[in-house]
Amino acid sequence: MKKFALAGNPNCGKTTLFNSLTGSTAHVGNWPGVTVDKREGVYKKTPEHVAIVDLPGIYSLSPYTPEEVIARNFILDEKPDCVINIVDATNLERNLYLTTQVMEIDVPVVVALNMMDAVEKNGDAIDAKELEKRLGVPVVKISALKGVGLDELMQRAYDFSSQERKGATVLKDSALAHLIGDVKIALDGQDVANPLFHAVKLVEQDSIEVEMHKDTVKMVEEFKATFSDDVFGDDFEALVADARYKYISKNFAPVLKRREEDKFVSTKSDKADKVLTHKIWGIPIFLVILFAIFHLTFSEDFLYLGAIFHLPSLEDLGLLDADGEFLNFGVKLLACVYDGAVFSPGVIINKLWNEILVGELFGWLGGLVEGSGMEAWAVGLINNGIFEGLAAVLSFLPQILVLFLFFSILEDSGYMARIAFILDRMFRKFGLSGRSFMPMIMGFGCSIPAMINTRTLADEKERTATVRVIPFFSCGAKLPILTAVAGAIVVWTGAGNADLITFSMYLLGIVSAILAVLLMRNTTLRGDTPPFIMELPAYHAPQFKNLMIHLWDKAKHFVKKAFTIILASTIIIWLFSHFSFAWKFLEDEEIDQSILAQISMFLQPLFTPLGFGSQLGANGWVFVVAAIAGLIAKENVIATFSTLAACLIAGGAISGAGLEVEAEDGIDAVRAMIDATGIGVPGLIAFIAFNMTTIPCFAAVATAKAELGTKKAFNNTLLFWVAASYVIASAVYTIGAFPWTIALWVVAVAAVVVCIVLRNKNLAKKGA
Amino acid sequence: MPIVLAPVNAALKIVKIVADDKTKKHLENLGVTMGGEITVLSSSGGAVVVKVKDGRIALDTMLSKKIFVA
Numbered sequence: 067m068k069k070f071a072l073a074g075n076p077n078c079g080k081t082t083l084f085n086s087l088t089g090s091t092a093h094v095g096n097w098p099g100v101t102v103d104k105r106e107g108v109y110k111k112t113p114e115h116v117a118i119v120d121l122p123g124i125y126s127l128s129p130y131t132p133e134e135v136i137a138r139n140f141i142l143d144e145k146p147d148c149v150i151n152i153v154d155a156t157n158l159e160r161n162l163y164l165t166t167q168v169m170e171i172d173v174p175v176v177v178a179l180n181m182m183d184a185v186e187k188n189g190d191a192i193d194a195k196e197l198e199k200r201l202g203v204p205v206v207k208i209s210a211l212k213g214v215g216l217d218e219l220m221q222r223a224y225d226f227s228s229q230e231r232k233g234a235t236v237l238k239d240s241a242l243a244h245l246i247g248d249v250k251i252a253l254d255g256q257d258v259a260n261p262l263f264h265a266v267k268l269v270e271q272d273s274i275e276v277e278m279h280k281d282t283v284k285m286v287e288e289f290k291a292t293f294s295d296d297v298f299g300d301d302f303e304a305l306v307a308d309a310r311y312k313y314i315s316k317n318f319a320p321v322l323k324r325r326e327e328d329k330f331v332s333t334k335s336d337k338a339d340k341v342l343t344h345k346i347w348g349i350p351i352f353l354v355i356l357f358a359i360f361h362l363t364f365s366e367d368f369l370y371l372g373a374i375f376h377l378p379s380l381e382d383l384g385l386l387d388a389d390g391e392f393l394n395f396g397v398k399l400l401a402c403v404y405d406g407a408v409f410s411p412g413v414i415i416n417k418l419w420n421e422i423l424v425g426e427l428f429g430w431l432g433g434l435v436e437g438s439g440m441e442a443w444a445v446g447l448i449n450n451g452i453f454e455g456l457a458a459v460l461s462f463l464p465q466i467l468v469l470f471l472f473f474s475i476l477e478d479s480g481y482m483a484r485i486a487f488i489l490d491r492m493f494r495k496f497g498l499s500g501r502s503f504m505p506m507i508m509g510f511g512c513s514i515p516a517m518i519n520t521r522t523l524a525d526e527k528e529r530t531a532t533v534r535v536i537p538f539f540s541c542g543a544k545l546p547i548l549t550a551v552a553g554a555i556v557v558w559t560g561a562g563n564a565d566l567i568t569f570s571m572y573l574l575g576i577v578s579a580i581l582a583v584l585l586m587r588n589t590t591l592r593g594d595t596p597p598f599i600m601e602l603p604a605y606h607a608p609q610f611k612n613l614m615i616h617l618w619d620k621a622k623h624f625v626k627k628a629f630t631i632i633l634a635s636t637i638i639i640w641l642f643s644h645f646s647f648a649w650k651f652l653e654d655e656e657i658d659q660s661i662l663a664q665i666s667m668f669l670q671p672l673f674t675p676l677g678f679g680s681q682l683g684a685n686g687w688v689f690v691v692a693a694i695a696g697l698i699a700k701e702n703v704i705a706t707f708s709t710l711a712a713c714l715i716a717g718g719a720i721s722g723a724g725l726e727v728e729a730e731d732g733i734d735a736v737r738a739m740i741d742a743t744g745i746g747v748p749g750l751i752a753f754i755a756f757n758m759t760t761i762p763c764f765a766a767v768a769t770a771k772a773e774l775g776t777k778k779a780f781n782n783t784l785l786f787w788v789a790a791s792y793v794i795a796s797a798v799y800t801i802g803a804f805p806w807t808i809a810l811w812v813v814a815v816a817a818v819v820v821c822i823v824l825r826n827k828n829l830a831k832k833g834a
Numbered sequence: 835m836p837i838v839l840a841p842v843n844a845a846l847k848i849v850k851i852v853a854d855d856k857t858k859k860h861l862e863n864l865g866v867t868m869g870g871e872i873t874v875l876s877s878s879g880g881a882v883v884v885k886v887k888d889g890r891i892a893l894d895t896m897l898s899k900k901i902f903v904a
Contacts (some may be wrong), residue, residue, distance in 0.1 A: 125860075125863030125864060126859075126862075126863040128859060128863070130856055130859055130860065156888060157887060157888040158887075158888065159888065159890045160864065160865040160886070160887040160888070160889050161885040163863065163865070215880065297868055297869065298868070303855075303859065304862065304867075304868065307859075307862040307863075308867055308868060308869065311867055311870065332875075335890070336875060337891075339875070339876065339883065340876065343876065343883065343892075344878075345878030345879055349850070411845065473903055483892070486882075487892040488880070490881065490892075490894055491879065491880075491881060491895070493896070494894070504877075528864075596856055597853070597893075597894060597896050597897045598862065598881075598892070598893065598894035598896075598897070599857070599891065599892070599893055599897060600891065600892045601864060601889060601890065601891055601892075602883065602890040602891065602892055603890075604890070609841055664863075683891070756883070770896075
């Protein structure tokens with residue numbers, strides 16, 4: 067099977083072309099050793115099937131980024147039968163810069179002139195025939211977005227791939243032409259493959275080449291000693307770049323015939339940017355868009371119709387029976403869309419999925435297991451252990467996907483690059499660049515894709531800092547902890563407002579993240595924030611097919627990672643809470659003898675400064691169990707609470723406190739249990755704070771490990787999470803329970819800040 | 835003058851880039867080269883959006899002070 071590689075600039079439509087060519091055969095992997103996506107697929111319409119590899123988006127074949135090295139090594143070492151170079155026709159000169167470098171390699175090259183429709187729409191025209199003549203390789207006009215010209219492209223590439231092609235350079239007329247020629251002859255003599263490419267790179271004194279051809283590089287250095295240019299001095303790299311651009315604008319650019327009008331016609335994109343990146347309105351507009359996304363995904367009162375028009379609830383409409391159950395299936399369906407307020411699309415999808423699909427399915431399966439006549443422990447394991455675990459994971463899927471969908475739209479339309487730009491100034495104050503914003507905001511959905519998204523950050527230290535604070539942006543799985551515990555506080559004290567507590571907890575997470583980044587960037591992760599250079603691609607409507615492919619990728623990733631780990635962990639928790647150290651199966655009532663309870667009671671004193679340790683009564687250990695279970699997956703916290711509450715109530719360990727509550731009503735049982743432990747409001751809030759900022763979950767930990775690269779960075783990250791959550795939760799508890807301690811905290815923080823400032827001043831002096 | 839002070843919507847020429855090699859190379863790849871043409875599309879508080887060879891590129895304050903145009 068022949069092998070073609072797709073090469074091109076970022077944002078040139080390469081991935082769209084790849085998706086159109088390969089369709090369902092595509093799969094995503096990783097390039098060995100680096101966290102850059104590797105996409106491969108098969109094209110089937112040529113006489114012989116063709117394997118297609120999508121190289122990462124690059125501007126050049128220099129060795130400065132992992133993407134460039136990957137693309138370069140692939141073309142040189144794996145020797146594809148043909149390189150299809152995608153060129154964004156709306157930005158011809160810049161894109162041809164890469165083309166001139168690819169053409170120096172001895173490989174068949176075909177240029178795919180993409181986005182021709184956009185060029186023609188502007189009233190401009192490109193003479194592809196003329197460009198083909200001047201470049202010396204086939205040029206095919208295509209529109210990847212509309213699927214135009216793809217078959218012709220592949221046919222020509224297929225035909226061309228069976229020919230031998232020798233590399234050609236555009237540096238023939240430059241001052242360095244002789245040197246390049248001499249080096250090439252020398253390399254040829256050493257039987258080096260692709261001598262022209264290596265010769266040019268060697269003249270540029272490219273670090274990889276210098277390493278590879280230590281002897282030959284002397285030729286370059288000797289020549290350099292005798293050479294000086296007025297503008298560039300002896301910087302050959304800049305000289306070569308300049309020569310390429312000069313050649314391109316003189317010889318290739320004229321194939322573009324611009325419409326005869328004044329030079330500064332602003333495109334539609336420029337006009338949109340006037341508003342969307344406006345220095346005053348840019349940020350407010352973005353906040354409105356962000357709020358709209360969260361509203362559409364999470365709001366249970368769409369457009370606040372319910373609050374504004376005082377819509378009646380289903381109960382008021384008489385659609386519930388005496389027990390508060392739905393009258394019929396139709397009402398149940400209606401309850402997914404409306405109950406005193408119209409739900410937002412995200413919530414509707416979520417409810418339909420959870421109440422109808424997942425709920426019914428697992429209810430049916432659970433009944434089946436119970437009726438099967440298996441032993442009690444097996445029924446317990448399957449129903450409470452496995453099925454509940456599965457349902458817990460699946461229940462978060464819809465809202466996370468809806469959130470992803472919106473973010474994919476922002477990304478595909480080109481707006482995301484603008485957001486990074488307008489936020490850059492603000493983020494710089496904390497020691498981050500605007501690019502780190504995207505992963506952080508994604509953290510509100512799920513930490514896993516958020517951590518993967520940090521790949522867009524070029525600076526390793528900035529990336530580490532971002533990965534570490536991502537879990538502070540409270541993810542979907544942490545929301546139930548907030549709502550359940552905050553709800554308990556409200557019901558219980560009769561004062562306050564659950565919304566307010568939830569909101570301030572989100573805020574606490576964000577503030578902690580900012581402080582943590584400031585701290586890290588001033589101590590362990592010191593370094594300059596990299597300069598912000600970002601291409602702003604032209605706005606375009608996102609394409610449905612692409613969005614679905616994005617979504618499918620992310621859903622697969624999420625389900626695969628979360629499924630395996632959470633499923634395993636729920637089984638383990640169930641086993642540990644139903645077996646004693648003597649490995650004897652325990653009834654629900656005996657849960658306090660279980661392995662889990664014993665370990666938690668042992669660890670309980672550790673949590674005393676956090677308000678849920680030794681100071682609590684007999685059942686105080688449930689908080690420790692929940693927190694530990696939460697290290698595996700945050701869904702486990704409330705799940706563990708409800709399991710434990712059910713066991714404790716059934717076992718009669720909790721009495722009084724109005725325990726006529728049905729054991730099945732999970733949240734009420736949880737509240738009764740929390741009540742029975744005697745924990746105070748400060749302790750509860752500290753418990754939430756601890757769960758929000760500690761080690762996120764196994765799946766996220768595994769992702770962090772993969773993304774951080776070095777073992778040291780990963781271990782420090784784990785340590786950071788534990789320390790941060792311990793400090794934050796202690797602060798919340800002690801200040802809440804004993805307000806005078808605020809003075810101690812202020813003194814401690816001030817001392818730390820003074821130490822860091824003094825130390826950095828010292829370091830700066832030494833450095834200077 | 836540094837590009838941060840440059841007038842909007844005027845064709846300018848890059849005369850000097852003061853930056854480390856890596857940044858310089860990245861700018862070169864994006865088409866920002868010595869002697870190249872550049873147009874400022876918008877400028878707000880030091881950050882600028884420029885048009886280079888038909889591409890739009892955003893630069894932060896730090897960089898916009900280091901690219902000199904005439």
